Amino acid sequence: MGYVFDFDHRHERPPMELKDLLGGKGANLAEMTSVLGLPVPPGFTISTEACRAYLTAGWPAGLDEEVAAARARLEERMGKRLGDPEDPLLVSVRSGAKFSMPGMMDTVLNLGLNDRSVAGLAKQTGDERFAYDSYRRFLAMYGRIVLEIPGEEFDRLLEAAKELAGTDADAGVPVVLLRFLCDSYKAIVERATGRPFPQDPDEQLRGAIEAVFRSWNGPRARAYREHEGIPHDLGTAVNVQAMVFGNRDDRSGTGVGFTRDPNTGAQGEYGDFLVNAQGEDVVAGIRNTLPLSALAELFPEVHAELLEIFARLERHYRDMCDTEFTIEQGKLWMLQTRVGKRTGRAALRMAVDMTSDPAIALSRAEAIQRITEDHVEQVLHPQFATQDLEVLTTGLAASPGAAVGRAYFSADDAEAAAARGEPVILVRTETSPEDVHGMLAAQGILTARGGLVSHAAVVARGWGKPAVVGADALRISGRRMEVGGTVVAEGDWLSIDGSSGQVVLGQVPLTAAEPPPELQTILGWADELRTGHLAVRANADNGPDARNARRLGAEGIGLCRTEHMFLGEDRLPVVRRMILAETEEEERAALEELRAVQREDFRAILEEMDGLPVTVRLLDPPLHEFLPDVAELELKRATKGLSEEEERLYGAAKAWREFNPMLGVRGVRLGVLKPGLYSMQVRALMEAAADRVAAGGRPVVEIMIPLTVARAELAEARRWVEEALAEAGASGLEVRIGTMIETPRAALRAGEIAEVAEFFSFGTNDLTQLTFGFSRDDVEGRMMSAYLAKGLLPANPFETVDPAGVGELVRLACERGRASRPDLKLGVCGEHGGDPASIEVFAGAGVDYVSCSPFRVPVARLAAAQALLALGVVKDEGPAGVPA
The missing domain is CATH 3.20.20.60 (Phosphoenolpyruvate-binding domains)
Known part of the structure; x- marks a missing residue:
């Protein structure tokens, strides 16, 4: 099997099941093309296997030939060639990993333009401004992503051109300034690299593919995977697709749409749209967007077609779908779909609603499996305790929950402040993937620009962090911002409500959220399923x-x-x-x-x-933990002297130390x-x-x-x-x-210990320390992050139990203990008892219950049911039944 597959390639299985090979984006593009017959611009996917081979040993043998053959087929289908000076084909080059990683890897648009083909594009479209706008976009994107030139160099010139033209919109920059920008961008490239900007489409395409491969191991992608628990060895696919243009004219546009509201779970269209723009403009938050409903007035026929496609996608995927689309001079093109990310409240509502939706007909077991640990945690997020507030400004409510912290205006400063123990609100004009480390460190996120599907909104929702975006009254400059006449400096306290969009100066008291009724419905179904198999204490x-x-x-x-x-x-x-x-x-x-x-x-x-x-x-x-610190007593003894009782405590502390x-x-x-x-x-x-x-x-x-x-x-x-x-x-x-059972020896000798025990409870915290030879207090603070970054451990074993070591000891102790005493009761009381991945290991070992902190109990109830389903201990009875 080769490395490259056209979107309409005939696979032995439905393409949507081939995400390991084609990545999520490639699998869904193939599904939309070959199964659903939707209007998708043609293209091809370079598999994740090619990426893994590249990261291991460099550019794979034979890949050049496969890409060239796929490119030839694409050119024949489109009737155009890359780089043609008369009528050029342009392509996008996009990443697409198995698991969605929004904005964490790289994309190049308008590839195939050069100094000759830009003139051909102007001639064929009859629109010189469009051609040179596309070229300046390509030059900046290729320079930043492929040639690794700081994007600020290009952005600074564009802002200057807009100021000179007296416009706030990219579309308002006239062609004479666009030509100047193209020449200036090429000069930036030559100055930074020592070489002219590459004019050969073959060189451009290979450079873009390599850049996408490299971005898999970029710092923001690695940080995102570590947070999400995504393995580092999967690699990304690369999708090369014929370009369609939302920036042709005012009969064109681009948007991102969801088949249901990803914030609330309500049925109905939801998303953002821009007229005369390319897709990156929507997600980058550079321009404030129109709601998707505005399509009904601006493009009524396209709006009707899009809603029909939304309904087909929901029926086919049996879930809420996230889409990207472009309108080129009145024609709708679907660029991507995937099962959409959602808030915890929306996830719970959709999971319950879809069990009674005849078009989807989820079983209760499927509904349970749609809910994650983060979804449950999110609906328990705090909210403002009072509504008697002096609101500084209001933006878009992008990710629910309230957060209070000190304002910091760069990702680096936010991360450093969080490391000092400060609660942080990250404030940016708009976030980009380079801000991911600061977003991880922050309690909440506030941006001046961007819509509900901007980078800040999507990432914050996925991580359950409160976020307010598109607060366009903010004027951010360096380490301060101004709203009206109020100045907020770095370190000042801010409170944000990601459910209402409110931004308040100072510290607003918070109160626990009221979980939606669907949470109890889902947990009740989970309890029915796991009763008699795995209890939660x-x-x-x-x-x-x-x-x-x-x-x-x-x-x-x-x-x-x-x-x-x-x-x-x-x-x-x-x-x-x-x-x-x-x-x-x-x-x-x-x-x-x-x-x-x-x-x-x-x-x-x-x-x-x-x-x-x-x-x-x-x-x-x-016992020494109940005694004073020896060093403190020695210091006092040497300086002030000790009382008679303190002398006795000093002697006891030394004896028990x-x-x-x-x-x-x-x-x-x-x-x-x-x-x-x-x-x-x-x-x-x-x-x-x-x-x-x-x-x-x-x-x-x-x-x-x-x-x-x-x-x-x-x-x-x-x-x-x-x-x-x-x-x-x-x-x-x-x-x-x-x-x-908290030592390796006890696990190994469980058979004889069970002769005098009626139950075992696994203390997995100490069992992990003693199995690894790690001191938790020392290792987590000094060593663990380096081990995880280098891939020396797949996960922190103090957060998720090590299945091959500690998990094997638990399984062995269960088997040997029950061989001696068949009615031996088995439980887990370490902190791993509230971790979903660990619960699956324990369920596989045959324990009777897991125990965790009180606030983790809802997560454990859900995870126990999911583990039993994954292991086949209980079965799904189908849409009409209750899980057995």
């Missing part, structure tokens, strides 16, 4: 957290960290008395005092989780040294459970021994727990006793 350490977890749908507590209960101001002195106790009586007295407060803590949690399981982990951290606390006296090891501590906790827990029973409650208690590595160790700890249960008179309550 929460990690919670007190009554309010437990209440919030249950409100968000948690089915119990998978991890109650009792050490968190000891850190309060009223508990820490008691813990220290227990550590400093010199006699058994002193230690027992301190433990009794702690038992009383722990009992109240447990009672509150059991009350909130009545009828649901609560897994209580006995004390885990090293460890070189590597993570591997020291913690977990069950602490219980071996101080068994009374664990006994006290068990008694407090069972007394709280007894109180709940007396009050008519139904406590469900599980006691977890942390950090065990051997059967004998867990058996000894189990003995202490059972003795404490007997002392507490807990015979009427069923209590499970289990352990955390």
Whole structure:
């Protein structure tokens, strides 16, 4: 199989299924051409395989010949040749990766123009101004993208020409100035490269193809992929397509349209349009656009045809589609389609609506699979807490949610401020792909120009960042902006509302959003699907957290960290008395005092989780964490001196200090040294459970021994727990006793450990640290970003579980544990329990539940259902049914 495919090439499978080979754009162009028969300018796609070969070993052998043959077929079909001085063919050269990466890679338009063919274009069109406008666009784009000359050099001259012509619009620049711009642009190229601008179309085409290949590894593309979790080794396809011109005259134009509103999910046309413009003008935000509905007045026949195409695309793709189109002297051409990006609110509404739309007929399982982690997070975004505001200006509401931060006017400054810990609002005239690092760092984005499908709007929506665009009252100059008579300097506070478009000077209080009803519909469907297969619990350490977890749908507590209960101001002195106790009586007295407060803590949690399981982990951290810092005490000792109590604390802190606390006296090891501590906790827990029973409650208690590595160790700890249960008179309550699996040895010896455990809970945070030999606190701050940038790790293993290492240990422990005890209950309580990709790994291993922070519970409920569908554990019953 070769590298190059015409849009109408006959593939063995529908082209829309070939995104691995043709990229998303190429696959959909082929689908529109060969399956749907839509008006698409002809062209060809250079596959992702060619890009991967180029990035590995340079220009692939045989690619020149394949491109030349495809170019000849395109020229024959169009009846024109690239570079022809009489009637030239012009082409666009566009990227198109498997996954949509809006604006992150490069495009070259009007390729094929040179000093001779521009005259032929003027002659054939009878429009010299159009020809030289197209040439100056090509010169600037080729110079910036292929020859890597800073775009500001070209932009500065264009702005000067518009000022000289007394116009704000590109279309207002007369032909005499366009000729001057073309000559000036060529001079910039020769000055920057030492060579004249290339006149040979073959050289132009190869240069553009190589530039698109190179842009796959550009910094903005890599940053986008890292944020989106897109693999770096996919490569991009390149699409070479005959040009059609929206900048011919006032009977021409270009636009971007969605088949539904990507902000709200409402049915009906949505998008932006410009008369007498090329496509890049719309997405670049250089000119403020008209709404798509304006087509009905300006081009009524085209508008009707476009709406009919929108309906066909939705039926065919069974989803909301994003399109690009051009009108050339009254004729409509479709340049691209793809399943469109959308806000969380829109995604939820569309997923639910499309289950009852007979033209699409989604099943509930398909609707669940349409929703992402980001969609759920977005609908929980904060909003302005008050509407009593002095609004500085209003722009277009491009991406929902409110954000508050300090104003910064360049991507570099925004990134640096965020690194210092400042919340940032990135303010730009318009954003470009070069701003992606600043956009990533910002809490919100504000631009003076651009429409609802400008770069800033599309990227912000995709990332769930609040954005206001097209606030054309802003006058930005250097590190400040002016609105009316108000000056906003760098570092001043701004508040923006991406749902209303409001911009406010200062810090507006924020409040949590009200999620749309469709969220509960989708989560309810997800719960139906995963019931009996994979439960979702929460990690919670007190009554309010437990209440919030249950409100968000948690089915119990998978991890109650009792050490968190000891850190309060009223508990820490008691813990220290227990550590400093010199006699058994002193230690027992301190433990009794702690038992009383722990009992109240447990009672509150059991009350909130009545009828649901609560897994209580006995004390885990090293005791030195409850003691003052040794270095601080040494400094005070040397300068001011220590009190008698401080001297005792100093001695205890030195005695308990460890070189590597993570591997020291913690977990069950602490219980071996101080068994009374664990006994006290068990008694407090069972007394709280007894109180709940007396009050008519139904406590469900599980006691977890942390950090065990051997059967004998867990058996000894189990003995202490059972003795404490007997002392507490807990015979009427069923209590499970289990352990955390958080070391590689425990995972490997899970079979024998299961003989004395009724459940395992995988502590994947420590299991990751110990499997990799990484100290999380050190590695994430210093090393991880370099490892990810170099592709040495596919993802941060502390965010997404490592399936080949840590995931394999979890699978092995599940198999060996259940081989010893078939009814062994299995859960995950590390932070990975709220990560969708990790949940799929755990579901594949056969765990019974995952546990995560309360605010991640909705994401985990959704992800659990999606994982079960992906693994085939449950099936989709089709459009009319409910997933089984």
